[in-house]
Amino acid sequence: MSKIYNAIFAAGITFVLACLMIGVKLNTEGTTLTVSGASGEQWSWIVGGIVLVFLAQLFADRIDTLFGKLPKPKIGALLPAEEKRATLKPWLLAALIVGLLVWPFMVSRGAVDLATLTLIYIMLGLGLNIVVGLAGLLDLGFVAFYAVGAYTYALLSQYFGLSFWACLPIAAGLAATFGFILGFPVLRLRGDYLAIVTLGFGEIIRILLNNWTALTGGPNGISGIEKPTLFGLEFTRRAKEEGNVPFHEWMGIDYSSSYKVIFLYLIAVILMLFVVYVINRLTRMPIGRAWEALREDEIACRSLGLNRTIIKLSAFTLGASTAGFAGAFFAARQGFISPESFIFIESAIILAIVVLGGMGSQIGVILAAIVMTILPELAREFSEYRMLLFGLLMVVMMRWRPQGLVPMKRPHLELNQ
Amino acid sequence: MLRIENVNTHYGQIQALHDVSVEVRQGEIVTLIGANGAGKTTLMMTICGDPQASSGKVIFDGKEITGQPTSMIMQQGLAIVPEGRRVFSGLTVEENLYMGSYFRSKADADVTAEHVLELFPRLRERYSQRAGTMSGGEQQMLAIGRAMMAKPRMILLDEPSLGLAPIIIQQIFDIIQKLRDEGVTIFLVEQNANQALRIADRGYVLENGRVVLEDSGDALLTNEAVRQAYLGG
Numbered sequence: 001m002s003k004i005y006n007a008i009f010a011a012g013i014t015f016v017l018a019c020l021m022i023g024v025k026l027n028t029e030g031t032t033l034t035v036s037g038a039s040g041e042q043w044s045w046i047v048g049g050i051v052l053v054f055l056a057q058l059f060a061d062r063i064d065t066l067f068g069k070l071p072k073p074k075i076g077a078l079l080p081a082e083e084k085r086a087t088l089k090p091w092l093l094a095a096l097i098v099g100l101l102v103w104p105f106m107v108s109r110g111a112v113d114l115a116t117l118t119l120i121y122i123m124l125g126l127g128l129n130i131v132v133g134l135a136g137l138l139d140l141g142f143v144a145f146y147a148v149g150a151y152t153y154a155l156l157s158q159y160f161g162l163s164f165w166a167c168l169p170i171a172a173g174l175a176a177t178f179g180f181i182l183g184f185p186v187l188r189l190r191g192d193y194l195a196i197v198t199l200g201f202g203e204i205i206r207i208l209l210n211n212w213t214a215l216t217g218g219p220n221g222i223s224g225i226e227k228p229t230l231f232g233l234e235f236t237r238r239a240k241e242e243g244n245v246p247f248h249e250w251m252g253i254d255y256s257s258s259y260k261v262i263f264l265y266l267i268a269v270i271l272m273l274f275v276v277y278v279i280n281r282l283t284r285m286p287i288g289r290a291w292e293a294l295r296e297d298e299i300a301c302r303s304l305g306l307n308r309t310i311i312k313l314s315a316f317t318l319g320a321s322t323a324g325f326a327g328a329f330f331a332a333r334q335g336f337i338s339p340e341s342f343i344f345i346e347s348a349i350i351l352a353i354v355v356l357g358g359m360g361s362q363i364g365v366i367l368a369a370i371v372m373t374i375l376p377e378l379a380r381e382f383s384e385y386r387m388l389l390f391g392l393l394m395v396v397m398m399r400w401r402p403q404g405l406v407p408m409k410r411p412h413l414e415l416n417q
Numbered sequence: 418m419l420r421i422e423n424v425n426t427h428y429g430q431i432q433a434l435h436d437v438s439v440e441v442r443q444g445e446i447v448t449l450i451g452a453n454g455a456g457k458t459t460l461m462m463t464i465c466g467d468p469q470a471s472s473g474k475v476i477f478d479g480k481e482i483t484g485q486p487t488s489m490i491m492q493q494g495l496a497i498v499p500e501g502r503r504v505f506s507g508l509t510v511e512e513n514l515y516m517g518s519y520f521r522s523k524a525d526a527d528v529t530a531e532h533v534l535e536l537f538p539r540l541r542e543r544y545s546q547r548a549g550t551m552s553g554g555e556q557q558m559l560a561i562g563r564a565m566m567a568k569p570r571m572i573l574l575d576e577p578s579l580g581l582a583p584i585i586i587q588q589i590f591d592i593i594q595k596l597r598d599e600g601v602t603i604f605l606v607e608q609n610a611n612q613a614l615r616i617a618d619r620g621y622v623l624e625n626g627r628v629v630l631e632d633s634g635d636a637l638l639t640n641e642a643v644r645q646a647y648l649g650g
Binding site: 286289290292293295296297299300301302303304305306307308 | 491497512
């Protein structure tokens with residue numbers, strides 16, 4: 001009986017949502033708005049969807065058992081055995097890195113550009129993974145640090161003419177400082193309360209950037225941000241500075257605008273590898289385990305003499321500095337930034353990447369970042385329903401792999417026997 | 418080794434400890450027994466500095482530690498096995514142990530880890546298993562092992578027998594005696610008064626936040642009032 005009730009309820013919700021989102025359309029005719037209904041074909045899709053939801057809910061148990069019988073895709077089983085893996089690992093890593101470096105020369109400009117964007121999200125995901133995945137501190141305002149990094153580079157470049165390479169560490173450092181400043185007041189908070197405060201912090205940064213017109217240009221943003229250079233060589237057709245030689249002339253090849261795209265991609269790869277390496281080392285160090293221990297049991301941590309202030313602050317600071325890193329690169333790649341780029345939905349997407357990938361797992365986060373940036377590109381025609389698709393993805397993940405794509409594996413220490 | 422002098426502790430307006438004085442000498446096992454809500458755990462926590470004593474002194478190794486932050490106190494050769502075990506359930510046994518030696522070098526920690534694994538062969542079997550998947554007794558062993566990893570001169574144990582099977586309790590108490598034989602001073606808080614008094618050199622009885630009795634373990638075991646109240650007549 002409760003099943004039928006559930007099914008009717010779910011179908012009802014689907015009906016209401018579908019009617020509002022697909023069934024009714026607002027059209028502008030001149031200055032007036034008119035409401036028009038959906039076409040007959042769309043209505044049949046809606047009805048079909050409602051019936052599908054109704055049946056799926058009604059036979060949820062049976063569908064689950066059916067799915068249970070299907071062999072579960074075990075990603076772990078695809079990998080070779082433990083001992084083999086140890087010997088294969090350096091080779092695979094080397095192959096992967098070489099692949100990453102060679103790949104852009106073989107594909108289209110658009111693909112390289114998309115890959116660059118993906119790499120930015122990987123960096124952001126890895127940064128947030130420290131805070132949320134390892135230290136267990138739910139941060140909904142992560143985009144704030146991304147914004148700090150981006151604006152640091154944009155402003156320093158605009159006002160002081162500093163180069164990208166000089167600004168990169170400054171951006172990371174400044175974002176880390178903001179992480180530190182945010183970390184202090186929220187140390188005593190956890191769970192929902194922490195989420196609310198960080199959410200507020202994200203908004204504060206965005207609104208500040210939006211309204212401090214004198215410095216940041218407000219909603220107009222900052223444009224014409226300098227692109228990174230290769231040891232002073234520019235990737236423009238003509239050198240901006242007197243006496244400087246652009247890259248293609250120095251190399252003695254014809255100018256092509258794709259050099260710049262590939263160069264940006266290569267920078268992103270190097271930054272990403274650097275971030276992966278640093279975070280990977282950190283998780284194997286005592287501080288990495290302390291983050292996890294703090295997530296597991298704060299009282300036990302204190303009973304062992306660990307200072308939770310330092311541990312939490314270090315997680316916040318390191319996560320933020322990674323975002324600052326990504327932000328500076330984002331500003332350099334984009335050439336134009338405005339507060340529009342740092343809205344809450346960005347935080348939500350980064351968080352979705354971490355949750356989707358499997359909290360705390362680096363490979364998982366990397367995979368999820370790829371999925372989350374490439375899927376919307378592939379589903380361009382459905383861009384109106386993007387949020388709907390994200391929702392669907394989340395529901396499917398909840399039922400299918402609640403622990404994330406690649407759940408975290410415990411790194412083992414060697415036992416000296 | 419540990420001296421608690423006229424300590425008063427408050428939770429907000431409520432006073433949990435009244436003028437409590439306890440002394441634990443080098444190499445002793447001292448036990449503190451009392452009913453639920455008598456203030457046993459509060460006394461333990463006060464030693465660790467959370468909550469801090471509102472008046473009185475806690476002196477460890479001749480140094481006053483009252484008012485120091487918890488993280489400082491716990492780095493001075495004092496370790497606690499907290500009530501309810503509190504192992505890191507998502508971390509492996511190995512990682513749990515090495516969290517205990519956070520402030521020691523890897524080489525030193527390895528030596529102690531080997532020693533802990535000799536004391537608790539069960540932990541060696543479970544070495545790369547997540548702590549949350551182990552039985553209560555194994556988790557208690559892990560909690561004690563983790564406290565030992567800091568190589569403390571004194572261990573505070575808060576109700577190590579809580580919720581364990583009698584045979585496991587016996588093992589835990591054997592281990593406690595072994596630890597003492599190795600020169601570690603033990604301060605044991607227990608509800609299981611019978612077992613605790615049997616291995617204790619001295620004991621204190623806490624009632625409503627006040628120490629009402631203090632004697633040797635044997636004497637308390639035969640004390641009529643104690644028998645009536647804590648040993649089931």
